[in-house]
Amino acid sequence: MVFKRKLDCVSVAFDYPNVPRAPRSCRRKVLNKGTDDDDAKMCAMDLLASLAGKILEEGQSSSASSNAFFEVNNHEVKQEDHYKPLKSESSDQGNSVSRPPYEENTNDKCVVNSFSFPDNDEGVLERTPMSDHHKKIHGEIGGGHGNAGSEQGVATTHGLEDGGGLTTNTCHLEDKTALGVQFPKPVCVDMTIPNGSLARHGNHTNLARDDDEKLFSYRKCSNKFMSYRIRKSKYRKQVPKDYGHYRSVDVGVKVLHRKRKSCYGYNGWLRETKTIYKRRRSPDRSSVVTSDGGLSNASVSKLHEKRGSVKLSIKSFRIPELFIEVPETATVGSLKRTVMEAVSVLLSGGIRVGVLVHGKKVRDDKRTLSQTGISCEENLTNLGFTLEPGLSKVPIPLCSEDPVVVVPPPTEPTSLCERSAASPTLDSGIPHADDVIMDNNNLELVPYQSEISIDEPSSDSRALVPLPALEEVKALAIVPLNQKPKRTELAQRRTRRPFSVTEVEALVQAVEELGTGRWRDVKLRAFENADHRTYVDLKDKWKTLVHTASISPQQRRGEPVPQELLDRVLRAYGYWSQHQGKHHARGAPKDADTNRGGALESGVSV
DNA sequence: GTTAGGG
DNA sequence: CCCTAAC
Numbered sequence: 001m002v003f004k005r006k007l008d009c010v011s012v013a014f015d016y017p018n019v020p021r022a023p024r025s026c027r028r029k030v031l032n033k034g035t036d037d038d039d040a041k042m043c044a045m046d047l048l049a050s051l052a053g054k055i056l057e058e059g060q061s062s063s064a065s066s067n068a069f070f071e072v073n074n075h076e077v078k079q080e081d082h083y084k085p086l087k088s089e090s091s092d093q094g095n096s097v098s099r100p101p102y103e104e105n106t107n108d109k110c111v112v113n114s115f116s117f118p119d120n121d122e123g124v125l126e127r128t129p130m131s132d133h134h135k136k137i138h139g140e141i142g143g144g145h146g147n148a149g150s151e152q153g154v155a156t157t158h159g160l161e162d163g164g165g166l167t168t169n170t171c172h173l174e175d176k177t178a179l180g181v182q183f184p185k186p187v188c189v190d191m192t193i194p195n196g197s198l199a200r201h202g203n204h205t206n207l208a209r210d211d212d213e214k215l216f217s218y219r220k221c222s223n224k225f226m227s228y229r230i231r232k233s234k235y236r237k238q239v240p241k242d243y244g245h246y247r248s249v250d251v252g253v254k255v256l257h258r259k260r261k262s263c264y265g266y267n268g269w270l271r272e273t274k275t276i277y278k279r280r281r282s283p284d285r286s287s288v289v290t291s292d293g294g295l296s297n298a299s300v301s302k303l304h305e306k307r308g309s310v311k312l313s314i315k316s317f318r319i320p321e322l323f324i325e326v327p328e329t330a331t332v333g334s335l336k337r338t339v340m341e342a343v344s345v346l347l348s349g350g351i352r353v354g355v356l357v358h359g360k361k362v363r364d365d366k367r368t369l370s371q372t373g374i375s376c377e378e379n380l381t382n383l384g385f386t387l388e389p390g391l392s393k394v395p396i397p398l399c400s401e402d403p404v405v406v407v408p409p410p411t412e413p414t415s416l417c418e419r420s421a422a423s424p425t426l427d428s429g430i431p432h433a434d435d436v437i438m439d440n441n442n443l444e445l446v447p448y449q450s451e452i453s454i455d456e457p458s459s460d461s462r463a464l465v466p467l468p469a470l471e472e473v474k475a476l477a478i479v480p481l482n483q484k485p486k487r488t489e490l491a492q493r494r495t496r497r498p499f500s501v502t503e504v505e506a507l508v509q510a511v512e513e514l515g516t517g518r519w520r521d522v523k524l525r526a527f528e529n530a531d532h533r534t535y536v537d538l539k540d541k542w543k544t545l546v547h548t549a550s551i552s553p554q555q556r557r558g559e560p561v562p563q564e565l566l567d568r569v570l571r572a573y574g575y576w577s578q579h580q581g582k583h584h585a586r587g588a589p590k591d592a593d594t595n596r597g598g599a600l601e602s603g604v605s606v
Numbered sequence: 607g608t609t610a611g612g613g
Numbered sequence: 614c615c616c617t618a619a620c
Contacts, residue, residue, distance in 0.1 A: 493614065519608075520609085536614085539610080
């Protein structure tokens with residue numbers, strides 16, 4: 001029998017309400033020190049910086065005047081096999097073992113696929129290679145710059161939105177990234193910060209106002225996931241899972257963003273970001289005309305051409321995909337903060353920009369735009385940008401076709417997500433949770449096989465980023481490895497998840513039967529399906545339980561544990577302290593089942 | 607990979 | 614919960 005092993009969740013799970021403390025790991029904070037001096041990148045970086053600032057402002061002002069809203073695509077995943085009922089036959093104490101709390105795991109995992117920015121002012125990138133003047137720096141965040149090229153206002157560009165310049169792209173089949181077992185109900189989220197209008201999508205399944213009078217629109221999305229094999233948590237800290245992988249899809253950078261918290265406050269982050277990006281302003285004086293990043297649906301549109309210069313309007317930037325995990329009971333506010341933090345962390349980690357012409361990445365930073373063909377009117381419409389994790393060392397060969405974040409003006413702007421949602425047949429493509437679990441012992445994040453093959457042959461993404469699936473696989477597999485060398489700041493403490501009484505009950509029960517030296521068995525026995533509980537966790541919990549039981553009730557904190565349980569803890573503790581190993585031979589899980597009563601009781605009675 | 611124990 | 618030593 002193959003036991004499921006802990007599957008470390010790759011997700012962003014900030015539990016603000018429950019985790020007041022700051023991560024101890026505010027140590028390593030290394031920002032990307034890339035020295036890329038590419039103009040385009042710089043421009044984009046500046047733009048990003050400003051956009052990030054904008055986001056932060058949005059996020060910080062509790063006034064929350066922003067108009068941000070999500071589009072959540074709720075994936076309905078079968079859960080039947082995700083959790084295995086706790087064995088109860090072993091209970092000889094008459095207490096029917098209730099289903100462990102991990103079965104209450106109703107956390108939704110969210111996948112943030114896109115993040116667009118306000119459209120109030122169009123983000124205009126002006127490249128004037130021969131020019132020597134800076135028009136404007138992005139310090140004027142929010143300032144209403146002249147909106148040159150208003151004629152192709154985002155809203156009209158794709159005709160998808162009701163004038164809101166909203167991103168419609170959401171879930172792309174190829175982007176469904178989820179750990180099936182960990183994601184009972186994965187949610188694909190598309191984030192957009194519109195300029196005050198609402199997107200209209202056909203797949204809304206829910207619509208609710210959040211506490212800031214903004215709208216959340218939920219809609220179904222295809223149950224299509226990519227699964228990854230992830231190594232156990234033991235080496236989690238050494239593994240830069242944050243940039244677990246990214247692939248070439250029109251959605252853009254794929255980032256498996258593991259739970260973590262920014263070591264910096266938003267202010268600090270903002271400061272740092274600005275500083276850095278300013279410092280790295282393009283040496284050859286390209287300028288960012290507006291900083292507000294009026295971004296909408298993924299595209300780059302040509303504003304107009306002046307002689308010798310190129311003006312671009314970047315309609316949208318997608319952030320690398322983020323996984324977010326929040327309990328259903330979480331507040332909208334906490335969700336916001338979670339997303340905010342995720343985005344902040346992501347951006348603070350550095351982002352690189354790639355340039356694509358006709359879907360092909362232009363690697364030579366030395367080439368001029370005209371040499372690249374970007375100056376041509378025709379090509380300009382086929383100009384795209386990519387966002388990539390700002391790693392100083394990004395594997396070159398396999399990442400050649402980096403994820404597209406800003407893609408050429410889509411001729412067919414319908415989001416893949418919508419298509420996905422409309423393709424129920426694809427739902428069957430979800431890898432079964434068990435499949436994922438069975439072999440998640442690899443360090444790399446490897447796309448689940450079935451995923452690749454399910455790619456929609458004619459999806460936009462393929463057209464936009466012609467990258468063979470195989471290549472993607474390689475890239476995915478290699479990225480984490482190459483990044484391994486000290487992606488320091490990524491290490492992050494897991495979110496604290498206090499044991500519930502039910503869990504304690506299950507733990508006590510198991511320890512009573514198995515003893516205190518067999519945590520793996522305890523895990524397998526009582527918490528096999530609680531992927532977030534490692535045997536070390538159980539051991540630690542037991543430790544605290546023993547301590548808790550030893551102190552006066554007044555000194556105890558947290559959710560009170562029934563005295564009855566604490567008594568059992570002490571009893572078991574005392575027993576197993578005296579019978580170390582004596583019953584190990586017969587204490588094997590299978591034996592314990594027949595033990596009817598458990599080692600503790602039978603042992604004591606003897 | 608597991609345990610055990612300190613942090 | 615994290616980190617490590619020890620096995």
